[in-house]
Amino acid sequence: MDTINKKIDELLNIRQNAMVNYARSTNDLIDLGVKIKDKKTDSVTLPSSFAKYLDKYNISNLEFEWEVKYKDGSILKQFEGEEQRNFSHIDQERIESISFISNFDWPSEADKDPRIIARLNWNTGLFEFQNGFISQDVKTIACMNPIPGNKKLILFARKRFSASNGEINEQYKEFFPFEDEVFYYNRFILGYETENGMKAIIIGPNGKINIFKNK
Amino acid sequence: MAADFTWTQTYGHATSAVNSDLGISGNLFNFKRIDDATAANYSSYPVPAGEKSYEVWLRGKFTGSFNKVDNIQFWRSTDFSPNTGLSIKWAPSTPSAYATPVTGTNVCVSGVPSADPGTANVSIGGVLSGALSASGYTDYMVVQLDTTSAAAAGDTSLATFTLNYDES
Numbered sequence: 001m002d003t004i005n006k007k008i009d010e011l012l013n014i015r016q017n018a019m020v021n022y023a024r025s026t027n028d029l030i031d032l033g034v035k036i037k038d039k040k041t042d043s044v045t046l047p048s049s050f051a052k053y054l055d056k057y058n059i060s061n062l063e064f065e066w067e068v069k070y071k072d073g074s075i076l077k078q079f080e081g082e083e084q085r086n087f088s089h090i091d092q093e094r095i096e097s098i099s100f101i102s103n104f105d106w107p108s109e110a111d112k113d114p115r116i117i118a119r120l121n122w123n124t125g126l127f128e129f130q131n132g133f134i135s136q137d138v139k140t141i142a143c144m145n146p147i148p149g150n151k152k153l154i155l156f157a158r159k160r161f162s163a164s165n166g167e168i169n170e171q172y173k174e175f176f177p178f179e180d181e182v183f184y185y186n187r188f189i190l191g192y193e194t195e196n197g198m199k200a201i202i203i204g205p206n207g208k209i210n211i212f213k214n215k
Numbered sequence: 216m217a218a219d220f221t222w223t224q225t226y227g228h229a230t231s232a233v234n235s236d237l238g239i240s241g242n243l244f245n246f247k248r249i250d251d252a253t254a255a256n257y258s259s260y261p262v263p264a265g266e267k268s269y270e271v272w273l274r275g276k277f278t279g280s281f282n283k284v285d286n287i288q289f290w291r292s293t294d295f296s297p298n299t300g301l302s303i304k305w306a307p308s309t310p311s312a313y314a315t316p317v318t319g320t321n322v323c324v325s326g327v328p329s330a331d332p333g334t335a336n337v338s339i340g341g342v343l344s345g346a347l348s349a350s351g352y353t354d355y356m357v358v359q360l361d362t363t364s365a366a367a368a369g370d371t372s373l374a375t376f377t378l379n380y381d382e383s
Contacts, residue, residue: 039241060217062217079217084217084280086217086280086281086282086383087282087283087383088282155383156283156381156382156383157381157382157383158286158379158380158381158382159220159379159380159381159382160377160378160379160380161220161222161239161240161377161378162240162292162375162376162377162378163222163237163238163240163241163242163243163244163273163375163376163377163378164240164241164242164243164373164374164375164376165242165243165244165245165246165373165374165375165376166242166245166246166295166370166371166372166373166374167242167245167257167370167371167372167373168370168372168373169369169370169372170369170370171369180241180242181240181241182239182240182241183240184240189381214333
């Protein structure tokens with residue numbers, strides 16, 4: 001065998017695999033809800049199913065925001081105009097329900113609110129869901145068998161940021177087409193704990209909902 | 216739930232330390248044989264094969280309006296490729312007090328975690344269960360490049376570090 005041709009084939013294989021792996025991993029990251037922002041253009045790559053981000057997303061940069069409904073019918077929103085609220089602003093004695101509401105529209109039946117809503121009924125201790133990805137197993141756990149006892153609210157966001165280190169060798173830079181990128185990944189946790197246990201869900205930025213176990 | 220996060224590097228002598236905000240994400244620092252807080256001049260201060268870089272003293276800085284930030288987890292998401300002769304050490308004690316960076320062995324005594332630790336591994340105020348309730352910093356994530364004579368000359372390629380936290 002011509003050794004040069006063999007070497008060229010090897011390099012073509014490495015290059016092709018790298019390109020395919022790059023495309024696949026980028027697609028998989030975006031499907032998970034990771035936002036990849038090109039630092040040069042400031043553009044964020046979103047999954048095609050998330051094409052309907054609401055303007056509000058651009059303000060808070062969070063895929064989900066919480067909203068508390070009190071027993072007297074009043075509503076406390078995490079973001080309202082210029083005002084921003086956090087956990088300490090919630091009066092747990094007065095809660096009727098707490099919802100995480102998506103900042104994007106989700107395909108839904110025509111007469112339904114297209115946003116993803118995960119709502120915790122504070123009186124029953126059970127969850128209600130509208131849209132979003134949720135398996136029947138998760139729904140069964142979240143929507144049945146409340147934990148008895150005095151409830152303490154669990155409500156927070158889990159966020160991650162990454163910083164790179166190092167450089168590509170100067171001799172390779174002209175063949176390295178990638179710009180510096182920013183990665184965002186937020187998850188949203190809602191639930192409660194009592195002296196008898198915890199019941200909570202974790203919502204991914206892609207609308208997937210699971211049971212939250214690791215506090 | 217609207218804390219603003221940025222990576223911060225502290226450098227300089229302990230008596231005149233400087234805090235430099237690096238940004239949120241991207242290529243924010245390099246391992247070098249100079250103690251400063253820019254990724255730019257690495258080629259002028261290379262780490263000789265078989266030796267160590269200056270320690271890089273990083274912290275997470277949180278500002279803005281929030282109730283609590285806690286459960287800080289730090290790990291290396293990706294390693295240099297290839298990583299022959301290159302290992303990144305860190306200070307598992309995540310010191311709360313700054314010390315002048317060195318090129319010898321100081322606080323960076325073990326390999327940086329290579330996966331999400333699952334529970335807090337970076338302290339706040341000296342304890343892993345610590346939390347911020349107002350603008351402030353995590354304790355230090357000190358990292359250092361340790362090389363052997365097998366390390367290739369030239370740039371290292373990329374390694375990525377991740378910080379994960381809970382915010383209410």
